Amino acid sequence: MSIVEVKVPQLSESVAEATMLTWKKKAGDAVAVDEILIEIETDKVVLEVPAPSAGVLAEIVQPDGATVVADQLIAKIDTEGKASAAAPAAAAPTAAAPAAAAPAPAAAAAATGGSKSDVAMPAAAKLLADNNLKTGDVAGTGKDGRVTKGDVLGAVASGAKPAAAAIPAPAAKPALPQVAAPVGSSDLGERPEQRVPMSRLRARIAERLIQSQSTNAILTTFNEVNMAPVMELRKRFQDSFTKEHGVKLGFMSFFVKAAVHALKKYPVINASVDGNDILYHGYFDIGIAVGSPRGLVVPILRNADQMSFADIEKKIAEYGKKAQDGKLGIEEMTGGTFSISNGGTFGSMLSTPIINPPQSAILGVHATKDRAVVENGQIVIRPMNYLAMSYDHRIIDGREAVLGLVAMKEALEDPSRLLFDI
Numbered sequence: 159m160s161i162v163e164v165k166v167p168q169l170s171e172s173v174a175e176a177t178m179l180t181w182k183k184k185a186g187d188a189v190a191v192d193e194i195l196i197e198i199e200t201d202k203v204v205l206e207v208p209a210p211s212a213g214v215l216a217e218i219v220q221p222d223g224a225t226v227v228a229d230q231l232i233a234k235i236d237t238e239g240k241a242s243a244a245a246p247a248a249a250a251p252t253a254a255a256p257a258a259a260a261p262a263p264a265a266a267a268a269a270t271g272g273s274k275s276d277v278a279m280p281a282a283a284k285l286l287a288d289n290n291l292k293t294g295d296v297a298g299t300g301k302d303g304r305v306t307k308g309d310v311l312g313a314v315a316s317g318a319k320p321a322a323a324a325i326p327a328p329a330a331k332p333a334l335p336q337v338a339a340p341v342g343s344s345d346l347g348e349r350p351e352q353r354v355p356m357s358r359l360r361a362r363i364a365e366r367l368i369q370s371q372s373t374n375a376i377l378t379t380f381n382e383v384n385m386a387p388v389m390e391l392r393k394r395f396q397d398s399f400t401k402e403h404g405v406k407l408g409f410m411s412f413f414v415k416a417a418v419h420a421l422k423k424y425p426v427i428n429a430s431v432d433g434n435d436i437l438y439h440g441y442f443d444i445g446i447a448v449g450s451p452r453g454l455v456v457p458i459l460r461n462a463d464q465m466s467f468a469d470i471e472k473k474i475a476e477y478g479k480k481a482q483d484g485k486l487g488i489e490e491m492t493g494g495t496f497s498i499s500n501g502g503t504f505g506s507m508l509s510t511p512i513i514n515p516p517q518s519a520i521l522g523v524h525a526t527k528d529r530a531v532v533e534n535g536q537i538v539i540r541p542m543n544y545l546a547m548s549y550d551h552r553i554i555d556g557r558e559a560v561l562g563l564v565a566m567k568e569a570l571e572d573p574s575r576l577l578f579d580i
Contacts, residue, residue, distance in 0.1 A: 162211040164233040166226045169200060170488045176200045177358055178224045178232065183215050189235060197484065198226065201362035202491060204452065204484035207232070214239035286310055359453045370513050375551040378510040379559050383567045385526045385541045388412050391573055403468035410446070411470040413498055413523055413566075415576050418442050418463045420565035421496060422579075424558045427549065428495045430516045436553050445497035445514055446474055450481040456514055457486055458494045498523060502543070511548050518553055521566070522546035 169176060179197045183189055189209040198205045216236040220226055286292065289310070296313045298305035356364070370376070392407050399407040421428040421442055429438045442463040445456040457477040459470060480486045497514045502525040511522035522545065529542040545566065549559045569575045 159216075159239065160213075160237045161216065162213070162235045162237055163231055164195060164207065164210060164235060166198060166228050166230045166232060167205055167207060169205075169228045170202065173200045173202060173488075175225050175227050176205070178220055178222055178226060179204070180222050181218060185215055185218050187215050188240075189213060189215050195233065199358050199452070200488075201358040202488050203486055204359075209235060211235055211237050213237035357452055359455075363453050366515060367512055370515050373515070374513050374518075376510075376513060376548050377551045377556070377559070378546050378548040379556070379563055380508075380547075381545050381563045381567050382531075383543050383545055383570045384531070385409075385543050385570065387573060388570055389526075389541060399468070403472070405468060405471045405475060407467065408471055408474070409526075410474055410498070410500060411467045412570060412573065413500070413521070414444055414446075414459065414462055414465075414470050415467070416566040416569035417444060417496060417498060417521055419569045419576055419579070420562045422463070423565050424562040426554050426558050427519045427562045429553060430495070430518050431550065431553055432516075439495045441495070443494045443496075445494035445517070446477065447497060447499035447514075448478055448481045450484065450486075452484060455481050455486055455491055456494065456497055457481070457490045458492070496520070500524075502526065508544050508546065510546060513548055513550060518550040519559070519562075520548050521563075522548070 166176065176198045177200075179199055181196045183193075183195055189195065189212065191210070191212040192208045194206045195209055195215070196207050198207060213235045215233060216239060217234040218232070219234065220230070220232040224232075226232060286296070286305070291310070291313070296305050296309050299309055388409065392409070392412075396407050425438055426436070428442060429436050431437070441461055444459045444462040446459060447454055447456050457480075459465060459473055462470065465473070477486065477490070480490075494514065494517055496517055497511075497520040499509075499511045499520060500523040501509050501511075502523050506524050507527070508524055509522050511520045513520050524544050524546070526541050526543040528539050530537050531540050531542060532538075533540075545563060547559060547563045547566075
């Protein structure tokens with residue numbers, strides 16, 4: 159037997175520990191070199207752990223949900239082993255594993271008298287116990303055959319009876335529980351609730367938002383912009399732009415260009431507070447808020463002033479895909495001198511965005527809607543967008559904030575200003 163150890167990859171300097179998500183293999187399974195075995199979540203990113211060698215997963219040392227640190231042993235691969243027909247259950251946590259670590263799904267299945275496909279979700283396990291049912295009494299429709307709350311409620315409503323009097327042990331708690339709307343809860347006379355722990359990323363987001371509101375003197379200024387010129391320019395060049403660059407011309411590249419245009423005119427909006435000093439940045443790293451399944455992330459467009467429209471669109475598309483797949487690296491989300499948040503993609507009409515520390519300002523973009531406006535004494539219909547810029551009033555006065563937002567408005571209403579930098 160030749161054993162190769164699988165360890166937690168190196169974490170960034172600011173990250174002390176991480177959480178194991180869900181093993182993609184079980185003990186006894188064959189694995190290929192570089193095959194992803196598990197994902198590990200930090201408070202910033204999700205890291206993939208590939209198999210360092212081909213062979214058989216001989217032992218899982220740390221189960222789903224365990225808290226681990228860099229270079230910690232989490233599994234062992236037997237490079238000379240053969241996959242078993244019926245893989246053994248995952249190993250229980252070692253003495254080094256945190257007491258609060260959740261059992262592996264395979265172990266939970268053994269505890270309930272079923273296979274992995276009989277594992278119940280956390281809320282379903284409680285309902286099973288309350289109704290004296292076992293996982294084997296209910297057909298699971300969840301991922302990998304897991305029994306969900308809806309499965310149990312449906313079975314109870316149809317008169318399912320327990321096969322035995324034994325009450326099943328609690329099932330494994332997945333790292334990312336599925337929260338389903340209650341089905342048939344009125345039949346049980348209940349008002350169901352489900353307690354779900356925050357992921358590390360969500361907890362970090364909460365911490366940073368509270369930090370921003372407690373340390374910055376946040377004030378928000380608003381303006382409206384007629385998007386017709388941008389929309390007409392975009393429509394005119396969309397086909398040729400896509401053909402030339404292989405990516406569609408979106409609106410975000412215009413907002414990024416307009417923001418950089420304003421930041422050059424009013425550098426304090428691009429600055430940050432460092433103790434009792436104001437740190438002026440001679441570069442323009444623009445953060446783009448992106449929604450992901452695990453929460454809001456803000457990857458950075460480095461040196462946005464040197465990027466073309468095509469460069470911006472390609473990078474935003476790349477970041478969007480990485481965010482959905484959980485592939486964004488720490489270096490891609492570190493730093494930034496100004497941020498843009500586009501709530502308009504979800505239909506938001508107006509908001510007051512929260513500053514992303516240590517930055518001092520953020521632009522909120524919203525949905526563009528046809529509205530009645532007055533031009534030259536006449537009421538006309540124009541596609542209008544409300545812009546909101548939140549800023550740290552400790553270093554940015556109202557004058558610079560208002561004029562900065564006006565500069566963005568003017569650049570969007572007359573994009574030729576971006577060509578001549580006026």
